[in-house]
Amino acid sequence: MTKPSIGSVKGWIYGSGVAVLCVWVLLPIGLIGLGAFGGRPAVYQWPKTLWPASLSLDQLAVFLKIDGVWNAALNSVLAASLTMVMALLLGAPAGYALARFSFKGATLFRLMILLTRAFPLAILALPLTVLFIRVGLYDTAFGVSLVHTALALPFAAMITASLFAGIPRELEEAAWVFGCTRWQAFVKVVLPLALPGMAAAAIFAFVISWNEVFAASVLTVQQRTLTAYLLTVLSESPLHYRFAGGFILIVPSVVFIFAVRRYLFALWGVTSR
Amino acid sequence: MAAITIEGVSKRFGAAMALEHLDLTVTDGEFVALLGPSGCGKTTLLRIIAGLETRSSGRVLIGDQDVSDLPPAKRGLAMVFQNYAVFPHLTVFENVAFGLRMQKRDEATIQRQVKRAADLLQIGPYLDRYPAKLSGGQRQRVAVARALAVEPAVLLMDEPLSNLDALLRLEMRAELKSVLKEAGTTTLYVTHDQTEAMGLADRIAVMYKGVIEQIDTPTRIYSKPSSTFVGGFVGSPPMNFLSMTASAGRLACAGFSMPLAHEGPVLLGFRGEDVALVKADQGLGFEVRVIEPMGSHLLLTGMVKGERVRVVAAPQAEIERGMTLGLQLDAARVVVMDTQTGKAL
Numbered sequence: 064m065t066k067p068s069i070g071s072v073k074g075w076i077y078g079s080g081v082a083v084l085c086v087w088v089l090l091p092i093g094l095i096g097l098g099a100f101g102g103r104p105a106v107y108q109w110p111k112t113l114w115p116a117s118l119s120l121d122q123l124a125v126f127l128k129i130d131g132v133w134n135a136a137l138n139s140v141l142a143a144s145l146t147m148v149m150a151l152l153l154g155a156p157a158g159y160a161l162a163r164f165s166f167k168g169a170t171l172f173r174l175m176i177l178l179t180r181a182f183p184l185a186i187l188a189l190p191l192t193v194l195f196i197r198v199g200l201y202d203t204a205f206g207v208s209l210v211h212t213a214l215a216l217p218f219a220a221m222i223t224a225s226l227f228a229g230i231p232r233e234l235e236e237a238a239w240v241f242g243c244t245r246w247q248a249f250v251k252v253v254l255p256l257a258l259p260g261m262a263a264a265a266i267f268a269f270v271i272s273w274n275e276v277f278a279a280s281v282l283t284v285q286q287r288t289l290t291a292y293l294l295t296v297l298s299e300s301p302l303h304y305r306f307a308g309g310f311i312l313i314v315p316s317v318v319f320i321f322a323v324r325r326y327l328f329a330l331w332g333v334t335s336r
Numbered sequence: 337m338a339a340i341t342i343e344g345v346s347k348r349f350g351a352a353m354a355l356e357h358l359d360l361t362v363t364d365g366e367f368v369a370l371l372g373p374s375g376c377g378k379t380t381l382l383r384i385i386a387g388l389e390t391r392s393s394g395r396v397l398i399g400d401q402d403v404s405d406l407p408p409a410k411r412g413l414a415m416v417f418q419n420y421a422v423f424p425h426l427t428v429f430e431n432v433a434f435g436l437r438m439q440k441r442d443e444a445t446i447q448r449q450v451k452r453a454a455d456l457l458q459i460g461p462y463l464d465r466y467p468a469k470l471s472g473g474q475r476q477r478v479a480v481a482r483a484l485a486v487e488p489a490v491l492l493m494d495e496p497l498s499n500l501d502a503l504l505r506l507e508m509r510a511e512l513k514s515v516l517k518e519a520g521t522t523t524l525y526v527t528h529d530q531t532e533a534m535g536l537a538d539r540i541a542v543m544y545k546g547v548i549e550q551i552d553t554p555t556r557i558y559s560k561p562s563s564t565f566v567g568g569f570v571g572s573p574p575m576n577f578l579s580m581t582a583s584a585g586r587l588a589c590a591g592f593s594m595p596l597a598h599e600g601p602v603l604l605g606f607r608g609e610d611v612a613l614v615k616a617d618q619g620l621g622f623e624v625r626v627i628e629p630m631g632s633h634l635l636l637t638g639m640v641k642g643e644r645v646r647v648v649a650a651p652q653a654e655i656e657r658g659m660t661l662g663l664q665l666d667a668a669r670v671v672v673m674d675t676q677t678g679k680a681l
Contacts (some may be wrong), residue, residue, distance in 0.1 A: 233419055234424075236386075237415070238412065238423075239388070239407065240386055240388070240408045241438055242409045242435055244407070244409060
C-alpha cells in the first residue's frame, strides 16, 4: 500500500481516518490516565484539560494497598503465564502442521480454529463451572488458565502458522541433507528463525489472559485474577480509584502489544517495514 | 566417492506420472547433468535421490548401499539448492561447518575442512559474516562450500546457477567445473540450461515427460540425438528435420544420397552448421526468408520444399533475402528419425 500524498483529497480522507482511529484508542486511555493521576478533581472537572492540575500518585498508592490486590495480581500473572506456555505448546505444532503439510481439510481446519472464537463463553460458563467444581479445578489459577488457553490457542496457531510458512522449506531440507533428523532440523534451523515471532505469540497469549474478565469472574471466588478482583472491589469505590485500577490493568497490555506489534501486523496481513 | 544407481524409479502424483520406470547410473567421480524443460521430472528425480521426495517404486543405490528407505541424513550426500538455502542465523563459517558439526567431527578437523572449502570457493574473507550481508553469488559459493566441506560421496545440485545474473553465471560455471574436477566428487546436476549442461557435464541425460530420452556425452547428444525431441531441445539453432521417403535401401534427394535399411517416410535431421552452401542447382533448394547477423555467423531462416530450415553461414557471406541457395548435406553428419515415433533409426 502506498501512502497518499498530503494535501490531496485522498490524503485528507486517509488523515482523518487515522485521526479518528487514534482518538478512538487514545481518548479512553487518556481519560483513564487523567483520572488515575489527577485524583478526584480531575475526574469531576469539566471541561477536561489535557494535563491534570495537580499530579499525584496517591490514588495509585492507595489502590495498591487494597487488601488482596497483590494476591490477585499474582493469580493473574500465574494464569497468564500458564496460558502462554500451554497456548504455545499446543498452538505451535498446529501452526507448523498448517504451514508445512498439505492435508485433507487444511482450509476447513484453519476456519474451525477461528470459529472457536465465535462460540460465546457465556454459554460455556455454567457447564464449565459445574465441571470444574467436580474435578477440583474451580477457584484455581490453573483452571482459569485452561479456559484462557482455549481463547488464546487460535491466535497462537495462526500466528505461528504464518511464522513457519515464512521460513523457506529449503532451509529445513538443507538441514536434513546435512545430517539432521526432523526434530534436530526444527531445533537448529526453524526455531532460531521463528523465535522472535514465537515470543510475540507468547506475549499475545499472555495479554489475552491478562485482559480476560468474564471466565475469570465466573470460575473463581477466593483466588481471583486482577481483572475479576477489581470488578468486584472497585464497583463500590470512588471513581478516581477505579481509574487508578483501570490504569494499572491497561499498562502491561499496552506495553506488551506495542513490543510485538510488528508480528501482529504480519499476522493480519498489514505490510510492516 | 561412490556411484549412483537408479533402478526402475517411478513417481506418481495422483494420476499424473512424473517419472516413469527410470534407470540411470552415474559412475564414481562422474559429472552427469540432467537436462530438460521445466516439468520433465528432473528435479523430482534429484529429490528422490536426496530422500526429500518419496518414490512410488524402484530403488536408489549410492555405492553398493540401497538407500531407498533411508532418511536424507543417512544417505551420505550433499546438496546445493536452487535458492542456496544458506542458514540466515548462522555465520558463513558455521554454515560451511554445519554438516561437519552434525557428524560430530573434532574441532581441528572442522577448522581444517572449512578452511579448505572456503579457500576453494574463495569465501575466506567472509567467514565471520552473516549471509544477509552477502551477494547472491557469494551466497551460492557458501552453499557449494557447505556441500564440499563434508566431502560427500555424492553431490546433488538443483539448478544452482539459475538465480544468478548472466555474467556471474558464466563465471561461476567455469569455477564450479574446476572446483568439482579437483574434488573429484560424483555429481548429479539438474538444469534446464543446455549451455550449462554442455559446458559442465561428462555426460548429459536429456529428460522429457518423465523419461530419459538419451544419455551420452555432450558432443554425441549434440551431433547424434536419439530423438527429434533431443535434436530440437539441444543446440541453438535447434536441429532441422526434413520429411523424406526412403526407397530401395537408399535415402536420396538432390545432391545427397545415403544407404538406409528402412522403407517409407522418414525424418532427416541435420544441424544448421553442418551443411555447405552451394549453388541452387547443386543441392537442396533453400529459399532464404530471414537473415540474422549474429556477429560470429549469419543465421539464415528459409524454406526447403515447404519446410522451415535454419542454417548458419559465414559472417561475410554475401546473401540476400529472397535468394535461393543449395544445401549440400554430409551423410556422416545427419541423423534419420522414424516419422511416427520420432526415434533415431
